[in-house]
Amino acid sequence: MSALFGKSLPELTELAATLGQKPYRARQIFDALYKQRVTDFDAITPLSQELRSSLAAEHTVGLPEIVQTAVSVDGTERYLMRMEDGETVETVWMPDGDGVENTDDAEEAADNRADAKFVDKRNWGALAPLGYRRSTICISSQVGCAVNCQFCLTAKLGIKRDLTAGEIAGQVAAVLNRHKIQMGKDRINLVFMGMGEPFLNYDNFMKSVLLLVEGIGIPASRMTVSTSGIEPAIRRFAQETVRPNLALSLNGSNDKVREQVMPITRKWNIEKLLDAVNTIPLSKRDWVTFEYVMLGGINDQLSNAHEVLALLKGMHAKVNLIVWNPGPDMPYTQPTAEDVDVFQQTLIQNGLPCYIRRPRGRDIYAACGQLKRTVEPEKPADALVQLTA
Incomplete structure (x- = not known):
């Protein structure tokens, strides 16, 4: 079958x-x-x-099956998705996004307001067009991950196999069905930021994009794919006619720092990655996003901020700061609020747009870097977790 x-x-x-x-x-x-x-x-x-x-x-039909749901205190839902061969991945539903997507008209309008700095970015839903729900689905592309980023729980799983195009796009369909989403009425963003490295499963990833665009009806402009930095795939991506937004996981202000947390840097250093990114044709409204997971005492100092400015000088880029999301047996700490603020303001004051990604579902291991194919109920000491089959 x-x-x-x-x-x-x-x-x-x-x-x-x-x-x-x-x-x-x-x-x-x-x-x-x-x-x-x-x-x-x-x-x-x-x-x-x-x-x-x-x-x-x-x-x-072949849609993945939602076999477990964890519900966060902030409304985020994490699903354990089972494929037809029994393998599982995790998919996340964020009912009002994470505060940094650049593809929502309401958000763009708010950023352009004269009083933008006073807009409460914790409640983007209130700014969305009347009658719309604005939600984000975070999708996995592989069972596990081979990239071995040191701060990420998914890396501890290793890699089992690639997902097919149907299994990637099927996560979206399963979540849309669960929430009875009506395309054209409800506003959906997609982020390929779940388990796996999409650019190490390039053909299936791109085929899933076309199915989502041509079949389900989600524009590529409302999709963002995150890569740890697979240089040949970035260059190939630049040639695509239908292409989501790109987010590159930078996470280090120089090769030495980045290699410490992302060993893949040994194969493709920052210079090679930025050169590849610069081959992507961008319109005036397009940006390349650089994601920067902030790790206390490692990459969060003022000197790191100035190095990031030097790296991205002249690029049509923006930076999303992600305060590290803790996990068990991980040898890192979160940066101080002061260090995060100084880092952000340094970039902004020097002309580089910089946002702080609001963590979603941290209490249920649904935030960035926390997906780990949970199959047993877990309840962190400081969290309320509701688990359903």
Whole structure:
């Protein structure tokens, strides 16, 4: 049995032909899978019962199954998603984002207000267009991760396998179905920032992007892909005609600091990565985001801020500061609030846009760097965690 979710329209057209069907049947199946997000072939009512039975005899719809849900005190939900072969990954739903997405019209409008510095960025939902819900889904691209960033819990899992395009896009469909999201009415952002390195699963990642754009109907401008820095893939990404926004995990102001926390720097240093990033064509409204996880006493000092300014000088870039999210047996500490503020203000005062990412779901291990395929209920001492099957 093979999954249909994940097949492109040309692939479905080929399948329809093998069943003696006209090409328009493939379009009906495509729309049912992605626009209607069906979970059962019987729901594809434009098809005859005979055709539905033929499909069901050899195929499954193939959406991942949500087998566990953790609910944070801030409304964030973390899902354990099970694939058809039994492997699991984690996916996160943030009902009002994390405060730093650059693809929401309301947020852009707020930033352009004369009194922008007084806008309460903890409540972007209040600024969204009337009748819209604005939410973000954080998606995984691999079962585990091979990059071995030292501050990340996912790195402790190692790598088991890549996810297919259907398994990547299927996480989105499963979450949209759970929350009964209506495309065109509800505003959805996607961040490929969950488990795995998307650019080490490049073909499946990009195919999932096309399925999400052409099938489900989420514009690429509302997607952001985060990479630890796979130089050849960044150059390949620059050639794509349909392309999400790019976020590069910088996390160090020089190669020595970055290599300490991201060993992949030994293969592709900062200079090589920035050179690759500069090949990406950007419009006046496009930015490249540099994510910077702040680790107390390691990369959070004023000298580091000045080094970041020097690195990104002249680039159409912005920086998202991420205060490190703790995890068990991790040899790091969080920076002080004063160090974070000084770092941010130093960048801003020197003309580099800089935002602080609001942690979402930290109490349920759903924040950046905390995903770890939790299969047993956990309750941190300082958190309220609700777990459901």
